[in-house]
Amino acid sequence: MTGILRQVRHFIEGVKGFSASGIDAGLRKQPAPDLALIAADRPCAAAGVFTTNLVRAAPVIVDEARLRANPDRIRAILINAAVANACTGEPGLYKAEQSAIWTAQALNCRPEEVLVMSTGVIGVQLPIEKIQSGIPVAVSELRPDGWSSAARAIMTTDTKPKRASYEIDGINVSGIAKGSGMISPNMATMLAVVATDANVPVVLLQRALREAVDRSFNRIVVDGDMSTNDSVVVMASGAGDVTVAENDGTLASLTIGLSAVCMTLARQIVYDGEGATKFISIRVTGARSIEEARQIGRTIASSTLVKTAFYGGDANWGRILAAAGRAGVELNAKKLALWYDDLQLVLDGTPVNYDEARANTIAGQPEITIKLDLGMGLQEATVWTCDLTHEYVDINGHYRT
């Protein structure tokens, strides 16, 4: 049904119909790019997935309304770093809308066709004059290959820009993301913008995005916190050769392409987790349902005791079982089995006579796969996380100062 998924070597070569830029609007304390613009040369189908936090930032409120009212005519996304525009009340909403108005004027489209995203400190109003002067510069800098500049402009505590491009069956998909702290499933605290050149009906684009997010951003945990601003938006320009339909394999191809981009971005976020030194895959098998497997995986991935043990390279597996036991999911402690990579540590809930030195060696690796088998069913899920380190404490103890 579906063909070859090809990872595009030169990340973010651009996607037909789109251009991007990233410029310095003076929003940060230090000079650095802080305002990104993604623009399409025609109205696009678009879909979004947003934070489930009940404290929602102004741009999330604005974008959700626009994607409900106007999902087949989105032209651009303006993204600023430094200020989250969250907990900013009516003035915050007004400023988000005003930013869209200025962007629309500069791009010669309607304000309802422009989405906005913000990331940064909560509770501070957008410095709206700086946004106003930045927008014409961002528009003038728009380039088909400007995605890397955009990826750089949206970074906060990220140490690297995050980007990915795939091609499958003639469909091109590219995306950028930011996020390294406040990362939790449902949604990871992050922003991502994904673009495709396929021609996609809105309802199919929504379905494909939901599935891609479920396979990617909803599987990662950095510190278990969830932000007020999490947003993933996909735009489809239709400037390419493929029109996506439900039953001819093209929807499957789009879903695979979107998923590949989102998974790559999600993994980049975990690799770049605040202060992280290790990438940990937690695979929970033998579950009665995927949801239960994921719930246990998330609880393990959120445990500060588990995460500090990996930082110390200590195979303290008891903490993994203890975390599983408090996940709120029925389990039988006597049926648990645990592996670090291919080394089995636990069988029937008790330790086997394993090689302790080897277990600690594995726990000290930069990449580790933990497999916990519940012995209760046939379902499984994998969650990705990182360790909890001194540097995490440094970064988050003084984020605003």
Next chain:
Amino acid sequence: MTGILRQVRHFIEGVKGFSASGIDAGLRKQPAPDLALIAADRPCAAAGVFTTNLVRAAPVIVDEARLRANPDRIRAILINAAVANACTGEPGLYKAEQSAIWTAQALNCRPEEVLVMSTGVIGVQLPIEKIQSGIPVAVSELRPDGWSSAARAIMTTDTKPKRASYEIDGINVSGIAKGSGMISPNMATMLAVVATDANVPVVLLQRALREAVDRSFNRIVVDGDMSTNDSVVVMASGAGDVTVAENDGTLASLTIGLSAVCMTLARQIVYDGEGATKFISIRVTGARSIEEARQIGRTIASSTLVKTAFYGGDANWGRILAAAGRAGVELNAKKLALWYDDLQLVLDGTPVNYDEARANTIAGQPEITIKLDLGMGLQEATVWTCDLTHEYVDINGHYRT
């Protein structure tokens, strides 16, 4: 109805009918007390509250069964540090029961009258010969004023022994506890033993303990993890002057006395939280129910972003609102109000024009009270927690090594 609650100055002066000891049985890597015994000179009424983790240590399984079968004839509690006897299967259960048999022989009572508790590393079998040789020593060291020795023997990463004594209306209540990491509500990962000289029917003792635990240990969060071994047990000797009954005020007095001891012990645990430098009270008001208030308080208290911000003395209040928003409780972001001590920072979900320097000064204090008002109802709850520090990462990165 109830009289004066008097904090006994010299902690753990002893409670009529009980003696205690703490000795070095050689369980730790370094010489130090590691085996504690609390014994009554007659059969006691007893009640317990245990971890809700589904991975339960052997001593928890043993004690729950004994308190079900034999709640009015408990004579002693043997507690060891260093090894948790969790994830140890049938051999672990056998060793827990064998420890009780030896203790009963030395005390000349029945094995079913002895409870056991363990704390330490998960997945390691009890060094049973050391326990066997330690028991007669612990028995020979029993003293009415031996509680402080017992409190010292059960410490793990604790830096201070934890103990409290109160007297109310002729009822004496004393207790010891251990616990500094893996502390979460429902139950905090900790052990506590409380003794009273009142004569109490089992059913009233259970009710009073449940209420005391709800007001104390179930309100504290150090790192959000919950252990396999959490246990609080109370024993009532009846050697004092008061017999507790339901309707004459004595049950209320007992409940207040038990609550005072448990709250003092719980606060000591938070003060001694692994690496903690700050004591943070999170008071959630204006809730529709106590349970919802507590759920939001716990989510804030468990947020690593909130806890690292307090470590850094950074009044990053947006993280508190963001944590509240993901607590799984309905709330209206526009109604939230927030105070640090008596300084109001947020009204109607947005920041007021507060004194930033003063907010940071408060965030840097050793004791801070955060009040979050939801504006939805009349209920409230308070949760206590500590900050997340470099030292926490140190301690837990290398706990076993």
